[in-house]
Amino acid sequence: MSVLTIDREGEIAVAILDNPPVNAISAEVRCALWQAVETLDADPGIRAVVLVCAGRSFIAGADVKEFGQPPVAPHLPDLVARIEAAAKPWTAAIHGAALGGGLEIALGCRFRLIDAEARVGFPEVGLGIIPGASGTVRTPRLAGIEAAVEMVTSGKPVPAPEALRLGLVDAMVTGDLRGAAVSYAASMTCGPLPEPVSARPVETRPDSYWSERRAQLEKAGEAAPLRALEAVRRATEVSFDEAMAFERATFLALRDSPEAAALRHVFFAERAALRPAALKGVAPRGIASVGVVGGGTMGAGIAAALAMAGIPVTLIERDAEAAARAHAAVSRIFEGAAARGKLTGAEAGALSGRLVCTDDYAALGHVDLAIEAVFEDLAVKRAVFDDLARVCRPDAILATNTSYLDPRRLAEGVPAPERLIGLHFFSPAHVMKLLEIVPLPGTAPEVLATAFDLARRLGKMPVRAGICEGFIGNRILKRYRAAAEDLLAEGVPVAAVDAAMRGFGFRMGPFEAQDLGGLDIAFLQREAARAEGRDVPETLADILVRAGRKGQKTGGGWYDYPEGGRMPVASDAVARLLADRIAGGEVPAPDAIAERLVGAMADEGATILAEGIADSAAEIDLVEIHGYGFPRSKGGPMHWTGRG
Ligand code: 3HC
Numbered sequence: 038m039s040v041l042t043i044d045r046e047g048e049i050a051v052a053i054l055d056n057p058p059v060n061a062i063s064a065e066v067r068c069a070l071w072q073a074v075e076t077l078d079a080d081p082g083i084r085a086v087v088l089v090c091a092g093r094s095f096i097a098g099a100d101v102k103e104f105g106q107p108p109v110a111p112h113l114p115d116l117v118a119r120i121e122a123a124a125k126p127w128t129a130a131i132h133g134a135a136l137g138g139g140l141e142i143a144l145g146c147r148f149r150l151i152d153a154e155a156r157v158g159f160p161e162v163g164l165g166i167i168p169g170a171s172g173t174v175r176t177p178r179l180a181g182i183e184a185a186v187e188m189v190t191s192g193k194p195v196p197a198p199e200a201l202r203l204g205l206v207d208a209m210v211t212g213d214l215r216g217a218a219v220s221y222a223a224s225m226t227c228g229p230l231p232e233p234v235s236a237r238p239v240e241t242r243p244d245s246y247w248s249e250r251r252a253q254l255e256k257a258g259e260a261a262p263l264r265a266l267e268a269v270r271r272a273t274e275v276s277f278d279e280a281m282a283f284e285r286a287t288f289l290a291l292r293d294s295p296e297a298a299a300l301r302h303v304f305f306a307e308r309a310a311l312r313p314a315a316l317k318g319v320a321p322r323g324i325a326s327v328g329v330v331g332g333g334t335m336g337a338g339i340a341a342a343l344a345m346a347g348i349p350v351t352l353i354e355r356d357a358e359a360a361a362r363a364h365a366a367v368s369r370i371f372e373g374a375a376a377r378g379k380l381t382g383a384e385a386g387a388l389s390g391r392l393v394c395t396d397d398y399a400a401l402g403h404v405d406l407a408i409e410a411v412f413e414d415l416a417v418k419r420a421v422f423d424d425l426a427r428v429c430r431p432d433a434i435l436a437t438n439t440s441y442l443d444p445r446r447l448a449e450g451v452p453a454p455e456r457l458i459g460l461h462f463f464s465p466a467h468v469m470k471l472l473e474i475v476p477l478p479g480t481a482p483e484v485l486a487t488a489f490d491l492a493r494r495l496g497k498m499p500v501r502a503g504i505c506e507g508f509i510g511n512r513i514l515k516r517y518r519a520a521a522e523d524l525l526a527e528g529v530p531v532a533a534v535d536a537a538m539r540g541f542g543f544r545m546g547p548f549e550a551q552d553l554g555g556l557d558i559a560f561l562q563r564e565a566a567r568a569e570g571r572d573v574p575e576t577l578a579d580i581l582v583r584a585g586r587k588g589q590k591t592g593g594g595w596y597d598y599p600e601g602g603r604m605p606v607a608s609d610a611v612a613r614l615l616a617d618r619i620a621g622g623e624v625p626a627p628d629a630i631a632e633r634l635v636g637a638m639a640d641e642g643a644t645i646l647a648e649g650i651a652d653s654a655a656e657i658d659l660v661e662i663h664g665y666g667f668p669r670s671k672g673g674p675m676h677w678t679g680r681g
C-alpha cells in the first residue's frame with residue numbers, strides 16, 4: 038500500500054500521508070509527495086491541495102533511521118521547493134506535531150492550518166544537526182529573526198497559539214481540521230495568492246545582536262546550536278539560494294559527525310527502553326495511589342516525583358517528628374519546583390496540602406504500590422517488609438529502593454512474591470531521570486510492566502537490571518572509581534583526573550563528585566562487606582575516610598575546602614596520607630585519561646551484559662547518561678568505545 042493516497046472534495050485534492058508511527062519522511066515518502074505534486078499539477082479538475090496526515094501526528098521530521106545511509110533523491114530541500122512551486126497551491130493541516138523536516142514541508146506549503154492542541158518546532162539540535170531543508174532560511178522570513186533563532190537553537194517546540202501569534206501558521210482550528218483545511222483552501226485560492234515564503238523579504242540585525250546570541254550559546258559548549266545560529270544569520274545576509282546552500286552543507290557535515298551518530302543512538306535507545314519488547318502485550322496495572330516508607334533523601338524525592346506526576350502519596354516515617362520533617366522536606370521540593378516555574382505557587386501549596394505524612398503504617402491499607410526507602414540495613418528493611426505485608430492489600434505491589442542489598446533477601450517470606458520488585462531511583466529522585474527496575478525471580482510480568490508504565494508517568498528513563506551488587510549503574514561506578522584510583526597510584530594528580538573527565542563532558546570528575554556526595558556511603562558499604570568476611574581490598578578512599586576526610590561536608594575529602602567553602606583546593610594532607618601508595622610517573626594527556634576511565638566503564642559494562650544483568654549495550658549507555666552524567670553527545674561508554 039502506498040504511503041500517500043489522494044481523496045477529492047470537489048476541486049480540492051486531499052493528500053493523505055500515512056507512514057506510521059509518526060509519518061517520518063523516508064525516501065518513499067519524498068517520492069510519493071513529489072509524484073503527487075506532479076500528478077495534481079497536471080490535473081485540470083483540481084484547484085488546490087490539502088496535505089493531512091494519518092495517525093497521531095503530522096510529519097515528525099526526516100526519517101532519522103536513514104541518516105546513516107547515503108542520501109537518496111529526491112532530496113528534502115528540493116521537495117519543499119517543488120511543493121512551494123506547485124501550480125496548485127498546497128495547504129498543510131497540522132495535528133499532533135510538525136517537527137524538523139515536517140515543519141519544513143509545511144513552510145513550503147502556501148498555507149498552514151494548525152489544530153489547537155498541536156505544536157511545531159525544530160528539534161534537530163537534539164540530534165546534533167541543524168534543520169537541513171530550509172528551516173533556518175524560511176523561518177526568519179515568516180516568523181522573524183528572534184523566533185527563528187529561538188526555535189532552531191533551543192529545539193523547543195512552539196504550541197499552536199504561539200505558532201499563530203508568530204505568523205508561522207495562518208489559522209488555528211478546534212475540531213474538524215481536515216474539513217476546515219478544505220474550506221480554507223477553497224476560499225483562499227479563489228483570489229490572488231500570498232507570496233511563497235522563499236520570496237518574502239527578511240530583516241537584518243547588527244553584528245552586536247549575533248555576537249550576543251553567540252556568547253549565550255557558547256556557554257553550553259555544543260556545536261549544533263552555534264551552527265544553527267550561523268545559518269539563520271546567513272539567511273538574513275545573503276540570497277535565499279546561497280543561504281540554502283550554506284544550511285545544506287552545514288546539515289550534511291553535522292549529520293556525519295560522531296556527535297550526531299551518538300545522539301541518534303541515544304534517541305533510538307531511549308524510545309526502545311520505554312517500551313521493552315519482552316513486555317509487548319502485557320497490560321500494566323493502574324496505579325492510583327502510592328505509599329513511600331522512609332522520608333529521608335530518597336524517600337522525600339520519590340514522594341515529590343510521584344506527587345508532581347499527579348499520583349497521591351502517603352509517606353511513612355519512624356515517628357511523628359520524623360513524619361513532620363519529611364513533610365517539610367517534600368514541601369521544600371514543591372517550593373523549589375515553583376521557584377523554577379515548573380509548578381505554580383498554588384499548585385505547590387495544593388500538593389503540599391494533599392501529601393499525607395504519618396508514622397501509622399495502617400495508612401497504607403489502600404495503596405496500589407508501596408516503595409520502601411529506609412536505611413540501607415537488611416534488618417531494618419526486612420522489618421519494614423513485614424509491616425508492609427501486614428497492612429497493605431495482598432495484591433499491592435511492594436518495592437525496594439535498595440542500592441546494594443539483595444532484594445531477594447529483603448522480602449524473604451513475604452506472601453505473594455509475584456508482587457515484589459526493585460525500583461532503584463537516583464538522587465535527587467525528583468530530578469534524575471534514571472530508574473533501574475529490578476525484577477525478582479518470582480516477579481509477575483504485569484508487575485514489571487506496571488513498573489515501566491509508572492516510569493513513563495514519572496518522566497523517568499526505565500532500564501531493567503538483574504540482581505547483583507550495585508545493579509548496573511553503581512557496579513560500573515565502582516569500576517570507574519577504582520580505575521581513577523589506579524591513575525592516582527601511578528602518579529596522576531587528583532585534579533588532572535577530574536579536569537580530564539570534565540574535558541570529556543562530565544559536569545564533574547570522579548573525585549570532586551565523591552567529595553560532593555560524601556565518601557562515607559561507599560566506605561560503609563565496603564566495611565559491611567568486609568564484616569561479612571568478603572575480600573574487599575583497601576581503597577585510597579578508605580584511607581581518607583579513616584582520617585576523617587569524608588568530602589565537602591567535613592571540610593575535606595580528595596580536596597581541601599577551606600573555610601567551609603565549595604571551591605576544591607589541591608590537598609597536601611591527601612598527598613601525605615597517600616604518599617606510600619603513589620608512584621611517581623608521567624602524567625598522560627587528558628584524552629588518554631578519559632579513554633582509560635571510559636574504557637574501564639565499558640569493560641564492566643561488557644561483563645554486565647555477558648552476565649545478563651543488562652539486556653543491551655544501549656541500555657547500559659542510558660544508565661550512564663541518565664544516572665551518572667555521562668555526556669549525551671558521546672552516546673554512553675558502550676557506544677563511545679564501539680561496543681554498542
Ligand atoms: N525518524 C524515524 N523514526 C522516528 C522519528 C523520526 N524522525 N520520530 C519518531 N520516530 C519513531 C520512534 O523511534 C518510535 O519508534 P518505535 O515505536 O519503533 O520505538 C516511534 O516513532 C514513536 O516515537 P515516540 O515514542 O517518540 O512517540 P511519541 O508519540 O512519544 O512522540 C514525537 C512523537 C513527538 C513525534 C517524537 O517521536 C519525536 O519527537 N520525534 C523526533 C522528531 C525529530 O527529532 N525530528 C527531527 C528529525 S531531523 C530532521 O527532520 C532534519 C530535517 O531538518 C532535514
Ligand code: NAI
Pocket residue numbers: 330331332333334335336353354355359410411412413414417421438439440441461462463464
Ligand atoms: P536517609 O538516611 O536519608 O533516609 C532514610 C529514612 O528512613 C530516614 O528518614 C529514617 O527516619 C527513615 N526510616 C528508617 N527506618 C524506618 C522505618 N522503619 N519506618 C519508616 N521510616 C524509617 O537514607 P537515603 O539516602 O534516603 O537512602 C534510603 C534508601 O535509598 C537506601 O536503601 C539507600 O541505599 C537507597 N538509595 C540511596 C541513594 C542516595 O543517593 N542516597 C540513591 C539510591 C538509593
